[in-house]
Amino acid sequence: MLDKRIVDLRSDQLEGVRAKNVKEHFEKQYKMGSLLGSGGFGSVFSGQRISDGLQVAVKQISCDRIQQWASLPGAANAVPMEIALLLCLGRGSGSGHRGIIRMLDWFEMPGQGYLIVFEKPQHCQDLFDFITERGALEEPIAQRFLKQVIEALQFCHSEGIVHRDIKDENILVDTRTGDIKIIDFGSGAVLKDSIYTDFEGKAASGWLLHMHECNMNVELFLMTFLSF
Ligand SMILES: Nc1ncnc2c1ncn2[C@@H]1O[C@H](COP(=O)(O)OP(=O)(O)O)[C@@H](O)[C@H]1O
Numbered sequence: 614m615l616d617k618r619i620v621d622l623r624s625d626q627l628e629g630v631r632a633k634n635v636k637e638h639f640e641k642q643y644k645m646g647s648l649l650g651s652g653g654f655g656s657v658f659s660g661q662r663i664s665d666g667l668q669v670a671v672k673q674i675s676c677d678r679i680q681q682w683a684s685l686p687g688a689a690n691a692v693p694m695e696i697a698l699l700l701c702l703g704r705g706s707g708s709g710h711r712g713i714i715r716m717l718d719w720f721e722m723p724g725q726g727y728l729i730v731f732e733k734p735q736h737c738q739d740l741f742d743f744i745t746e747r748g749a750l751e752e753p754i755a756q757r758f759l760k761q762v763i764e765a766l767q768f769c770h771s772e773g774i775v776h777r778d779i780k781d782e783n784i785l786v787d788t789r790t791g792d793i794k795i796i797d798f799g800s801g802a803v804l805k806d807s808i809y810t811d812f813e814g815k816a817a818s819g820w821l822l823h824m825h826e827c828n829m830n831v832e833l834f835l836m837t838f839l840s841f
């Protein structure tokens with residue numbers, strides 16, 4: 614079995630992290646709906662925020678599927694790396710980047726796992742389903758998507774984060790506007806110059822594991838390569 618790794622995040626990477634939430638708080642604030650999709654790490658359900666009816670997506674991840682943990686400054690327990698990376702990406706006054714899914718909330722279910730609440734764009738579909746339904750993308754649409762993914766990845770890299778699992782299932786498309794958002798930071802990591810010795814995703818971008826420099830250019834190169 615793989616070691617569960619705990620990475621210390623620098624305090625300048627995470628500011629103002631809230632105290633942990635527990636499941637009872639989730640049930641007071643959100644209603645869960647039907648299954649939207651599932652992948653290697655969790656199941657994602659539609660949901661609704663009770664206070665204002667906002668449509669959300671809720672990702673359920675169980676503790677035994679989490680391979681990477683992060684210890685947050687000032688917090689007693691480690692949290693899944695996915696939550697820590699999303700906190701990093703959403704911090705600050707700009708509330709992240711329009712091409713990256715926004716985490717609205719997260720909750721711990723002691724002994725079981727975590728619930729992560731995300732924004733859910735109104736008319737969205739992941740790119741895998743989009744392509745399955747519509748067939749091969751026309752070049753202008755493909756170019757538009759690729760440009761947006763690259764811009765979003767550049768933002769991640771500027772924040773010191775690498776996604777490592779860019780593939781069609783992890784890209785949401787707003788079917789009305791053609792805007793995209795990158796989802797699923799479950800295989801993500803903090804950018805570093807040394808060798809990565811772990812990877813839990815299944816995509817071709819898993820090759821990143823064997824690269825000495827998992828830097829911006831490598832991930833962007835793979836993104837371009839995967840789009841052909
Ligand atoms: N915010 C969201 N809004 C709508 N659908 C989503 C959202 N997040 C995930 N999904 C759907 O759920 C699927 C699985 O989510 P993902 O986070 O990739 O889980 P996993 O880590 O198990 O791969 C996605 O491929 C997508 O179809």
Ligand SMILES: [Mg+2]
Pocket residue numbers: 652653782783797
């Ligand atoms: Mg996924």
